[in-house]
Amino acid sequence: LAKTTQPISMDSYEGQExxxxxSHNNIATNDYITWYQQFPSQGPRFIIQGxxxxxxxxxxxxxxxxxxxxxxxxxxxxxxSDTAVYYCLAVKTGANNxxxxxxxxxxxxx
Amino acid sequence: NAGVTQTPKFRVLKTGQSxxxxxxxxxxxxxxxxxxxxxxxxxxxxHYSVGEGTTAKGExxxxxxxxxxxxxxxxxxxESAAPSQTSVYFCASSYGxxxxGxxxxxxxxxxxx
Numbered sequence: 001l002a003k004t005t006q007p008i009s010m011d012s013y014e015g016q017e018x019x020x021x022x023s024h025n026n027i028a029t030n031d032y033i034t035w036y037q038q039f040p041s042q043g044p045r046f047i048i049q050g051x052x053x054x055x056x057x058x059x060x061x062x063x064x065x066x067x068x069x070x071x072x073x074x075x076x077x078x079x080x081s082d083t084a085v086y087y088c089l090a091v092k093t094g095a096n097n098x099x100x101x102x103x104x105x106x107x108x109x110x
Numbered sequence: 111n112a113g114v115t116q117t118p119k120f121r122v123l124k125t126g127q128s129x130x131x132x133x134x135x136x137x138x139x140x141x142x143x144x145x146x147x148x149x150x151x152x153x154x155x156x157h158y159s160v161g162e163g164t165t166a167k168g169e170x171x172x173x174x175x176x177x178x179x180x181x182x183x184x185x186x187x188x189e190s191a192a193p194s195q196t197s198v199y200f201c202a203s204s205y206g207x208x209x210x211g212x213x214x215x216x217x218x219x220x221x222x223x
Contacts, residue, residue, distance in 0.1 A: 032209045034208075034209070034211070036212075041216075041217070042214075042216055042217070043114075043200045043202070043214025043215055043216055043217055044153070044200075044202075044212070044214050045214065046211040046212060046213070049209070049211065087152075091208050091209045092209075093207065093209055094207050095207060095208055095209075096141070096158065096160055096166070096207070096208070097143060097155050097158050097168060097208060098155075098208045098212065099155070099169075100145070100152045100153035100154075101152050102150065102151070102152040103152060
């Protein structure tokens with residue numbers, strides 16, 4: 001399984017844009033980059049997935065450069081309710097399961 | 111549409127007791143998973159199933175058994191609970207392979223004393 005590396009924790013003030021970078025030097029050409037969000041006392045929630053370039057939905061944007069060695073999850077104008085752990089995963093097409101690391105704990109400060 | 115429902119939400123067991131955790135999904139998903147989450151450890155895969163009647167071992171299967179007799183249900187059993195199995199257990203399901211995205215339940219907090 002391709003390993004991803006992301007910061008252990010980040011702090012941000014309310015209203016700021018937050019960018020969480022994930023390194024994945026050895027992902028395969030058919031791997032997807034997927035991000036999950038986990039609030040305290042809840043299961044993780046799928047938020048966004050991409051293969052290359054940029055993907056945007058109502059929650060976040062995902063930027064993947066051409067070399068695909070890293071990716072960046074962008075959360076626009078965070079609020080206190082965005083305080084959560086964010087997991088970056090490399091998902092192999094056709095794989096049977098996912099490997100979750102320890103994620104990035106984002107704390108939004110008033 | 112309930113999604114993924116886990117039963118029970120909380121349980122305290124004595125060492126050596128047995129119990130079964132139930133996971134039910136109403137989305138007609140083929141794949142189902144059991145993870146455990148310990149402080150500072152992230153989520154670790156215990157067992158998973160890629161369809162009714164199938165099961166496979168994950169990263170940390172020892173001390174657990176599973177069954178998938180019906181497509182909508184995935185049971186996790188602890189035959190003889192140990193304090194090391196104190197954890198939060200999450201069930202997840204997926205339409206197909208993981209690139210379709212997982213839907214997680216709200217978790218079962220198990221304490222073994």
